[in-house]
Amino acid sequence: MEKRVINPWKWQDDRSYVQAVEVTKPEGTLYVSGQTAIDAEGRSSTADMKTQLILALENLEQVISEAGYESKNIVRLNVYTTSTAELWSHFNIFQDWIKKHGIKQTSTVLEVKSLFETLKVELEVTVVK
Numbered sequence: 349m350e351k352r353v354i355n356p357w358k359w360q361d362d363r364s365y366v367q368a369v370e371v372t373k374p375e376g377t378l379y380v381s382g383q384t385a386i387d388a389e390g391r392s393s394t395a396d397m398k399t400q401l402i403l404a405l406e407n408l409e410q411v412i413s414e415a416g417y418e419s420k421n422i423v424r425l426n427v428y429t430t431s432t433a434e435l436w437s438h439f440n441i442f443q444d445w446i447k448k449h450g451i452k453q454t455s456t457v458l459e460v461k462s463l464f465e466t467l468k469v470e471l472e473v474t475v476v477k
Contacts, residue, residue: 350372365425380473384407425472426457
């Protein structure tokens with residue numbers, strides 16, 4: 349697989365995403381359903397945004413790993429949240445996670461009226477290898 353990042357500007361660098369990613373010669377593509385703060389028994393978290401974001405990232409990593417892919421090869425990450433204001437106050441967690449894995453992904457953040465049950469954040473990705 350070969351990846352090429354396209355960034356006509358520099359301002360997105362501080363926001364932990366890129367404008368476009370071209371992938372050529374992939375061995376596979378993994379489309380991951382939105383991962384949330386649901387525990388191994390299927391219970392939705394009632395915790396705060398910070399706690400839910402951390403668990404959603406852990407769940408995302410687990411799905412990617414069990415599929416035989418690596419988080420560093422995420423090329424698209426969509427974030428759905430019930431409150432962008434709450435999410436922004438914990439955005440450093442998100443940025444640190446992206447930096448830790450060396451991810452260069454396209455992203456969209458959407459505030460939605462609600463998510464399943466008591467959930468506050470959902471992460472949907474595309475990963476290549």
